[in-house]
Amino acid sequence: MNAHAASSVPAPTDPLEHHLEEFVPGDDLVAYLDGNSLGRPLRVTTESVPRFVRESWGGRLIRGWDEGWLTHAEELGDRIGAACLGAAPGQTIVADSTSVLIFKLLRAAIDARPGRDELIIMRDEFPTDRFIVERLAEEHGLTIRWIDAPPDAGVTPALVAEHASAKTIAALISGVAYRSGWWADMAAVTEVVQAHGALMIWDCSHAVGSVPLELDAWGVDMAVGCSYKYLNGGPGAPAWGYVAARHQDQLRNPIPGWLGAREPFAMTTEFSPAPGIRRLVSGTPPIFAMLPLADMVSLIERAGLAAIRAKSVALTSYAIALIDNSVPDARLATPRDPERRGGHITIDHPHARRAVEQLWGEGVIPDFRHPSGVRIGLSPLSTSFTEVEHGVRALAKALGTVS
Ligand SMILES: *Cc1c(COP(=O)(O)O)cnc(C)c1O
Numbered sequence: 026m027n028a029h030a031a032s033s034v035p036a037p038t039d040p041l042e043h044h045l046e047e048f049v050p051g052d053d054l055v056a057y058l059d060g061n062s063l064g065r066p067l068r069v070t071t072e073s074v075p076r077f078v079r080e081s082w083g084g085r086l087i088r089g090w091d092e093g094w095l096t097h098a099e100e101l102g103d104r105i106g107a108a109c110l111g112a113a114p115g116q117t118i119v120a121d122s123t124s125v126l127i128f129k130l131l132r133a134a135i136d137a138r139p140g141r142d143e144l145i146i147m148r149d150e151f152p153t154d155r156f157i158v159e160r161l162a163e164e165h166g167l168t169i170r171w172i173d174a175p176p177d178a179g180v181t182p183a184l185v186a187e188h189a190s191a192k193t194i195a196a197l198i199s200g201v202a203y204r205s206g207w208w209a210d211m212a213a214v215t216e217v218v219q220a221h222g223a224l225m226i227w228d229c230s231h232a233v234g235s236v237p238l239e240l241d242a243w244g245v246d247m248a249v250g251c252s253y254k255y256l257n258g259g260p261g262a263p264a265w266g267y268v269a270a271r272h273q274d275q276l277r278n279p280i281p282g283w284l285g286a287r288e289p290f291a292m293t294t295e296f297s298p299a300p301g302i303r304r305l306v307s308g309t310p311p312i313f314a315m316l317p318l319a320d321m322v323s324l325i326e327r328a329g330l331a332a333i334r335a336k337s338v339a340l341t342s343y344a345i346a347l348i349d350n351s352v353p354d355a356r357l358a359t360p361r362d363p364e365r366r367g368g369h370i371t372i373d374h375p376h377a378r379r380a381v382e383q384l385w386g387e388g389v390i391p392d393f394r395h396p397s398g399v400r401i402g403l404s405p406l407s408t409s410f411t412e413v414e415h416g417v418r419a420l421a422k423a424l425g426t427v428s
Contacts, residue, residue, distance in 0.1 A: 034346045036410040037339045041328060048407045055388040056416030060404025061231060061369045062392055064257030067324065070317045077316055089312075098263075098310040099303060101319055105256070105265050108325045110229075110248070111239035116267050118302045119252070119315055123230055123264040124153045126249045127197065129305065130266060131157060132279040134195040134224045134247070135165055137272070145170045145188050145196035145218070147180060151203050154228055158197060167194070177358040178365075179207025185217045193223035195246075200232035201367030204394055206341075206359040208236055208367045212243040219244065224272075230254060233265075234321075235337055235368035235405065237330050240267055247272070255368060255404055256325075258318030263311045266302075273301055282307035324406060333405045338363045340403040341370050344413050348372060351421040358398060369402040380423035389419040399424075 048065045051057060057065065081089055098119045105119070106112030120126065131144075146158045148171045162169050170188040174180055179202040189196065196218045201208050215225040224246040232238060234255030240248055248267040252258035268276055278298065283289050285306040287297040298304035325333065342363060348355055352372065359370040374380070374397060381393040392400040399420065403413065 034343065034350060036414060037343060039336065039339075039410055041332060041336050041406060042409070044324065044328060044406050045409055047324060051388075053388040054390070055419065056390065056412040057408070058389070058391040058401045058403065058413075058416050060257075060407055061235075061254050061400075061402025063253055063260060064255060064321070064404055065407045066259060066317060067257065067320045070259075070320045073316050073320055077313070082313070094310070094312045097312055097315060098306065101315055101322065102265055102302065104319075104322050104326070105233070106240075106267065108322055109233050109238060109256075109330060110267060111237070111241055111243075112267055113241055113270070115301055116241075116270055116273075117265055118305055119263050119265050119318070120306055120310065121264055121266075122261070123228070123249055123251050124157065126264050126266040126305075127154055127226075127228065128157050128161070129279055129307075130226055130247045130249060130268070131161055131195065131197060133276050134226060135161060135167070136277045136279075137224065137275055138194040138222075141192050141194045141223070142166065143168045143170055143190070143192040144194055145172065145185065145198070145223075147172045147174060147198060147202075149174070149176070149202075149204065150197075151199060151228065151230070154197055154199070168192075174207075177205050178360060179205055180209045180214060182210060182213040182217045185214050189218055189221045189223060191221055193218070193221050195224040195226050197226045197228065199228045199230065200238065200248075201229075201236060203231050204358070204371055204398065204400070206231075206367045206369045206371060208232070208360075208365050211245070212239070215243050215245055219246075231367055231369070234325060234330075235333070237334050241269070245269065252318045256318055257321040257404075257407075259314070261314070262318050263314050266305055268302060268305060273304065276304055278304055278307065280307040284308060284310070328406060336405040337368045337403065338366075340405060340408060340410070340413060341366055341368065343410060344370055344401055344403060344417060347414065347417040348421075351417060352424055355399075355424065368405065369400055371398045371400045373397050374399060374424050376424050376427050379427040380420065383423050383427055384419055387419060389416050391416065391420065
């Protein structure tokens with residue numbers, strides 16, 4: 026235990042400080058520590074949305090589909106791929122929700138591995154992922170191989186190796202764990218899964234926009250991720266899906282909608298899938314809902330993911346140092362090694378629930394995670410070191426006074 030006051034931990038300098046003012050200021054906000062659950066909107070979005078209504082939707086009406094909307098999901102996907110995923114063009118598309126995309130990709134993976142009957146997932150994986158795996162396993166008579174990992178850590182290549190075999194269809198695992206913040210060795214885990222001829226599907230919801238991903242270089246088969254967390258796309262923003270080019274010709278979309286068909290406007294009797302990533306599309310792309318996301322992708326392109334990651338590491342390290350000093354009775358449930366850590370940290374404390382309730386009323390907004398976790402999300406482009414200092418100070422006080 027360290028006797029220094031929280032404020033004695035020196036705040037790092039912030040080379041990305043000038044981007045803070047690009048975000049819409051919140052009401053009565055002291056510290057927003059939940060950017061990993063819902064990222065903040067950009068000021069530019071308060072102009073781009075009404076402009077779209079006026080000029081593109083209002084002005085062009087149905088002609089808009091021929092003037093760019095129809096290819097927008099692929100173009101924005103390519104930009105996310107280049108800026109955040111290490112993915113060459115033609116492999117990423119913006120569509121659906123993360124949950125729906127997980128279903129579609131996992132269902133397609135089952136079709137792609139006939140004769141095999143096992144799926145791998147973590148026991149403490151995000152609920153939506155587990156629910157979909159359980160439903161598909163039930164419908165297809167598959168066995169689920171559950172991986173248990175320590176709560177303050179996560180998946181390792183060795184753990185996966187214990188569960189993978191010639192029976193494995195696919196492993197569906199989070200790149201950054203939503204609770205502990207554990208950043209998996211994604212290249213090594215992918216290799217273990219593929220050594221058995223199985224497919225690796227990464228859920229990058231808590232990774233994208235925060236840690237540098239290299240999906241192509243790591244040889245990943247498929248991936249999905251949220252757009253409303255570190256991609257600041259707004260509540261319910263459409264997700265993105267990645268399918269490596271080598272798999273696309275065989276990919277069977279379980280929801281074969283008309284806009285994933287080869288010739289959508291030929292109104293054909295039979296479904297023939299579009300070439301490339303567009304075959305993952307089911308229905309009309311959510312053009313309107315992609316506007317805030319496109320604005321954030323522009324900012325990430327300007328700032329660069331290497332600088333974003335550097336600030337992310339500084340933010341989480343700073344928060345951990347402050348917590349070590351000022352909340353000595355909290356247990357850190359996040360890796361101390363920055364190489365294994367994403368953009369958020371979790372602490373365990375018996376007063377977590379009551380403290381978070383009180384803090385929300387004071388404009389300090391972390392996240393409560395059942396049963397006793399306080400999760401502190403530090404969105405690199407919108408979070409200042411001062412905010413972290415104020416937030417942790419308020420957290421220390423609340424944990425010490427509620428009971
Ligand atoms: C946030 C999150 C989701 C959310 O899925 P939605 O369909 O957008 O509600 C899914 N998986 C993980 C790992 C997440 O962190």
